[in-house]
Amino acid sequence: MKYMLLIHQGDTPTPRSPEAWASLSEDERKAVYADYQAINQTPGVTPGLGLGAPETATTVRVQNGKTLTTDGPFVEIKEAVGGYLLFEADDLDAAIELAARIPAARLGGAIEVRPIVEW
Amino acid sequence: MVAILEQVFRDQWGRVLAALIGFLGDFELAEEAAQEAFAIAAERWPRDGVPSNPATWLVTTGRNRAVDRIRRDRTLAAKTRMLQVPEQAEDRVSPTTFPDERLELIFTCCHPALAVDAQVALVLRTLGGLTTVQIAHAFLVPEPTMAQRLVRAKRKIKAAGIPFRVPPERLLPDRLLAVLAVVYLIFNEGYGGRGELAAEALLLGRALAELMPDEPEVHGLLAMMLLLDARRDARFRNNEIVVLADQDRSLWDESQIADGRIVLDRALALRGRGPYVVQAAIASLHADEPRDWPQIAALYAELARITDSPVVESRTPR
Missing domain, CATH: 1.10.10 (Arc Repressor Mutant, subunit A)
Incomplete structure (x- = not known):
């Protein structure tokens, strides 16, 4: 099975907001980098590309043939997807275990595990 | 014959369905196959007699039906584990048992x-x-x-x-x-008055105890359910709950209390000290007359400690 793991940062401190990032101890900050690195090197993982901050998102709709754009993500900024990765695994249990290792899951965010459908 | 069929259905549905799910890797397909197998049994057994091993017969029949169905639907076949199963396995399951x-x-x-x-x-x-x-x-x-x-x-x-x-x-x-x-949730629904769910929970509890004989909490849960359920007939009078102290003890099911205590002993012998074992021990003490209140209080304190639950601390036995 293939899964996409969607990383929702939520309240997770990230280097994008230096103040919040500084609230983590140096060890915690190092652990975040080390954990992401270890996850990206886990067999079966295809790391996602880096996404710009949700604030830089533009949302597009088409109504009556007219393209409408709005500033910001489709959902609230806090609920927006902050990153993703692909994981080829035997089953959902393996995907859940990998998701639990993603730092955002323990720092105020959440990981959504979605199976990939092969048509 | 209808009674025999119902009994077989009752006893074997779970095992037959589990085997079919394990084989087919698909809940919906397996459920259809199991239903079909039981329907065929209902038609044939009254005429041909009940096979010597009804469960194996049902699994084999369900499998064969599912295989036929899959053959008719190739796209479905591509998505099930069936394809990896060698041809001859379709016709025979092990004659005496299946996993x-x-x-x-x-x-x-x-x-x-x-x-x-x-x-x-x-x-x-x-x-x-x-x-x-x-x-x-x-x-x-x-x-x-x-x-x-x-x-x-x-x-x-x-x-x-x-x-x-x-x-x-x-x-x-x-x-x-x-x-x-x-x-436990199913049992609790039944304990609230819907007796068929309590009976269902007891069957599940017995099956679990048989399948996981070394897990103390499994025995703890079964013991607790047996001991509480043994007082069922005394717990309601005119649809009102009767508290323990006012219950007519002659309505208690003494043999079920004895059963519950045997299961509890098994849990204790396995060094079980988890919440279900403790609750079973409390239920067992409540079945004594006179009741050993200091011991009961000690067990409630222990339960509050291991579950860290303020509800337990304020709960008065009923």
């Missing part, structure tokens, strides 16, 4: 990726063999709601890749808690 996969089934139904109400419904449908209508009535939910809940859960198991297995050692403690919680 008992009920444990795999219950752990799959109680997977934490499913909502608890879906877990409960799935367990009652697959292992208990209750119909969707019966489950809907038991939980006071409209039938279409319950049907949708079951379908959605079965599809999620397949689409999300929830494995059909007993979880590995590192996941087992948490997953077992989830399984016991579902059985």
